[in-house]
Amino acid sequence: MPGGRLTHQERREIAEGLGDGLTFTEIAGRLDRPVSTVTREVARNGGAGAYRADAAQRSTAGRARRRKQAPGPADSAASADRAVGGAHGRDPEAVHELEEQFTALMVGTGLPRMTARVLTCLYVTDDGSLTATELAQRLKVSPASVSKAVGELEQQELIRREREPGRRRDRYVIDADAWFRGWMASARQNTVLADFARQSARTLGAATPAGTRMEDIGDFFEHVGQTMVRAAEEWRLARLR
Template sequence: MPGGRLSQEDRRLIAAGLTHGLGYAEIARRLERPTSTVSREVTRNGGPGRYRADLAQAATAVRSRRRAPRPIEKPAAVDEYGRDAALLDDFSAQFAALFARSGMPRMASAVLARLYAVDSGSLTAAELVARLRVSPATVSAAVGYLREQALIRRDRDPGSRRDRYVIDESAWYRATLAGARTNERLAATARGGAGALGSATPAGVRLLGMSEYLERVGLDMVRSAERWRAHLAG
């Protein structure tokens, strides 16, 4: 068929035409093929003086095998606990939406939700890219935010250079302490602002109130987190 792949018989006719001194255009006319198809075929397989039909056929078969895409492994319909594969996606999406409503960036929410939903509690950057269908740069920004909030940690896969992102039972303890430290810095800045603007002025009074509130709430956060950590350890 014109435009289709060359068959072994086509290649035999090309070889015979070259042997009889026919040009590419004449060979192509007899095969009902474009001249460019014949010229590429001959050039790719040694040129007019070295073209052999059987060798060209074998070389084409090898190239076809190299170009054949590897089969994509499909995830199992259910996992080892009998859970449907779609359940993970559905729960992760709902959980991510709640994180996002609390003010967390959308992709950071998606990464955190996915880490909570997988039994291992950990995924590599490549696995996050594949499962969330986003770019490596997007995942990098999301895990950077979560590490800054102390919600995840980065480990290295044994024997490789791959980064693995992990969530564990201490995640929210670390995040609470990080939030308390932020409150401390805000409280100190507000207190300094009140001193600079005048503690008796309306702005100064407002800043002092903010400072006192954040200091007390920060202390309560730390005490509560420490009690919970002791409970977990016990």
């Protein structure tokens, strides 16, 4: 099975396979590549519906150029500590690959790519917190892009904001309860969906096919929401013992 980075031709074959409606497994088989390679490639370049071979090739070349650019000597050590790569004897290339995989996984759950990149950045940073400026510098994006991403993450309760003591700037923080809060927020959303579906069933008429369908949706989301809450509370209790 070949290794190394995907070639431009392989990216064209991925795009053709997606256009033909092939699965990731079928495309990987054609390329003689691991399925995970194809999955990450598509996820980090817009997803199955937006993947374009030429754009993916340019994006990969751009990432490679940025990694080769050497930062100024005064900033290098501090940046490495904040950005994880190179700190504690870590292999920067391995850390970079981990970040790419983490981001691809988060994109697969439905997060926009920039939001997933910000979340990944916070998770792999030892302090678990960064300012908006540090995030923008680390990810080489505009402050506006960071602002939109952290807003989405705060809305989902996956991060929280802290004001730095004595300074007029915020830090965005990942803590031990981040996923618990995010999970509970999702459970609450399921409850909202359940209530809406049942109200819709009454509006449409409970005895009609459409009304019955909406009633079933309401039952489903109520069950899922309650199960999520119980599972999260059980986890928290077990963690506190």
